Amino acid sequence: MPRLSRLAGLLPIVALVAAWQLAVSLQLYPPVLLPAPAKVADSFVRWGPTILANAGASVLRVVIGVGLAFAVAVPAGLLIGRYPALDRLTDWSIQAFRSVPPISLIPLAMLFFGIGDTPAIVLIFLSALWPLLLNTIFGVRGIERTLLKVARAARASEALVLRDIILPAALPAIFTGLRLAIGGGWLTVVTAEMIAVKSGLGYMILNAQMTFRTELIFAGIIVIGAIGLVADQSVSRLRARVCRWQEGLLAERE
Amino acid sequence: MSGGFITCAGVGKTYTGKGRPVEALQGISLACAEGEFVCLLGLSGCGKSTLLQMIAGLEQPTTGRITVAGQVLDGPSSETSIVFQDHGLFPWMTVRANVEFNMKARRVPPAARRARADDMLALTGLTAFVGSYPHELSGGMRQRVGIARALTTHPRALLMDEPFGALDAQTRGHLQAELLSIWASQRTTVLFVTHSIEEAVFLADRILVFTPRPGRLAAEVMVDMPRPRLPTSPEFAAVAKGLRAMLGSEGGSE
Ligand SMILES: Nc1ncnc2c1ncn2[C@@H]1O[C@H](COP(=O)(O)OP(=O)(O)O)[C@@H](O)[C@H]1O
Numbered sequence: 483m484p485r486l487s488r489l490a491g492l493l494p495i496v497a498l499v500a501a502w503q504l505a506v507s508l509q510l511y512p513p514v515l516l517p518a519p520a521k522v523a524d525s526f527v528r529w530g531p532t533i534l535a536n537a538g539a540s541v542l543r544v545v546i547g548v549g550l551a552f553a554v555a556v557p558a559g560l561l562i563g564r565y566p567a568l569d570r571l572t573d574w575s576i577q578a579f580r581s582v583p584p585i586s587l588i589p590l591a592m593l594f595f596g597i598g599d600t601p602a603i604v605l606i607f608l609s610a611l612w613p614l615l616l617n618t619i620f621g622v623r624g625i626e627r628t629l630l631k632v633a634r635a636a637r638a639s640e641a642l643v644l645r646d647i648i649l650p651a652a653l654p655a656i657f658t659g660l661r662l663a664i665g666g667g668w669l670t671v672v673t674a675e676m677i678a679v680k681s682g683l684g685y686m687i688l689n690a691q692m693t694f695r696t697e698l699i700f701a702g703i704i705v706i707g708a709i710g711l712v713a714d715q716s717v718s719r720l721r722a723r724v725c726r727w728q729e730g731l732l733a734e735r736e
Numbered sequence: 737m738s739g740g741f742i743t744c745a746g747v748g749k750t751y752t753g754k755g756r757p758v759e760a761l762q763g764i765s766l767a768c769a770e771g772e773f774v775c776l777l778g779l780s781g782c783g784k785s786t787l788l789q790m791i792a793g794l795e796q797p798t799t800g801r802i803t804v805a806g807q808v809l810d811g812p813s814s815e816t817s818i819v820f821q822d823h824g825l826f827p828w829m830t831v832r833a834n835v836e837f838n839m840k841a842r843r844v845p846p847a848a849r850r851a852r853a854d855d856m857l858a859l860t861g862l863t864a865f866v867g868s869y870p871h872e873l874s875g876g877m878r879q880r881v882g883i884a885r886a887l888t889t890h891p892r893a894l895l896m897d898e899p900f901g902a903l904d905a906q907t908r909g910h911l912q913a914e915l916l917s918i919w920a921s922q923r924t925t926v927l928f929v930t931h932s933i934e935e936a937v938f939l940a941d942r943i944l945v946f947t948p949r950p951g952r953l954a955a956e957v958m959v960d961m962p963r964p965r966l967p968t969s970p971e972f973a974a975v976a977k978g979l980r981a982m983l984g985s986e987g988g989s990e
């Protein structure tokens with residue numbers, strides 16, 4: 483009964499909602515600070531279009547930012563992992579840049595790109611770039627040496643080696659990087675929207691605070707969590723499909 | 737030592753990595769006639785793999801010269817194919833894609849690739865497994881795939897590095913017999929590395945005995961017994977006994 487046991491994952495959430503309801507019933511906080519679950523549920527209907535539009539804006543930014551990071555980091559990571567000279571050239575820089583939290587770049591991003599989509603996407607790009615790059619490099623390094631010998635003995639061209647051996651060997655690690663990248667990008671987008679953008683879930687939440695619509699803050703937080711969960715699950719499903727050939731992954735999913 | 741299909745003249749190899757240089761092989765001279773089945777026999781660490789990889793063009797000799805089909809080696813030759821103990825199959829490719837890889841590397845057109853792969857899959861009894869992934873196969877089946885892949889390019893010499901070393905005794909026996917029948921039907925030269933005296937006596941026309949530190953050729957034994965050879969026969973035991981003495985008191989059997 484794998485389906486039923488998966489539902490166990492909902493239990494903590496149900497418990498949290500029950501505790502929340504209890505806190506409301508006991509009036510631990512004034513209702514303007516802690517709205518009832520029913521009121522928040524109602525706000526999904528009332529503010530439905532607003533929530534949808536802002537969620538769409540946030541998701542689109544993450545898709546673009548992570549997509550760009552993927553397009554840069556995966557080829558770069560394959561090459562850096564493959565060629566030690568490139569690794570020596572880039573290693574220190576990568577380690578230095580990846581230690582900078584993307585949030586700390588918000589002021590610079592605003593100075594350079596103003597307010598709007600551009601600074602947000604740049605920040606998402608930066609927070610997605612490093613996990614993707616490092617995991618891709620790591621994936622290439624982990625390749626079994628015999629496989630490269632087979633390729634060399636067959637006198638395979640470098641292009642064939644990169645496409646048919648290095649890339650697939652690194653795929654499981656690339657997917658790990660993608661999960662981290664989407665997670666990091668999602669955190670970054672919400673933060674960036676609170677400061678540098680005038681749309682998106684982050685902006686919506688901040689705006690709701692200023693207008694004392696606490697139920698909308700709660701609704702926004704729930705949407706952020708739900709989208710995060712769905713995105714992560716989708717990537718891990720995609721990974722299980724694409725990397726079907728990997729024993730460990732097969733066992734993990736069933 | 738000239739005129740062989742594969743020749744080594746004064747071949748030595750010293751690995752210089754981190755730490756002290758390791759002299760793996762010293763002064764190896766040998767010649768292997770076309771169509772011959774030669775076993776390189778020695779305890780582990782005496783440089784058998786090193787020699788085979790040099791003949792495969794995967795490692796450079798430090799001293800001496802290797803020729804294959806009259807050409808001084810300068811990288812992997814198109815006349816040889818190598819089979820590894822850890823099979824070297826690409827886990828993300830089906831059996832068919834694995835078997836076609838060496839041909840793909842040589843830019844054989846897809847239709848020809850397919851036809852040749854089908855032939856070699858049939859020869860090795862793999863037809864029913866074309867769509868399987870390596871992790872779905874038994875160890876013996878994986879080695880069959882490795883052999884099928886090696887044969888696709890019509891190699892004039894098959895270089896095998898303890899291909900059956902990781903298999904259970906029964907599977908190993910089957911594969912040894914199959915290898916002999918493949919060798920008889922394809923008329924290729926086989927250079928076969930093993931540390932098992934029984935395996936060498938069962939398979940070889942000629943056995944080259946190696947001793948360690950540094951790896952040297954200690955003796956050459958012709959095995960003049962009709963095939964199939966019976967490991968329980970007195971002649972078999974006599975040859976094995978002689979080899980055991982040459983390998984030293986440390987052992988020699990499984
Ligand atoms: N790539 C390498 N770098 C350094 N030393 C090596 C390398 N490959 C093998 N050796 C050393 O060379 C010697 C012979 O190894 P090998 O050819 O693998 O022996 P065998 O196949 O007979 O067991 C060993 O001492 C081993 O440690």
Ligand SMILES: [Mg+2]
Nearest residue numbers: 784785786898
């Ligand atoms: Mg070896």
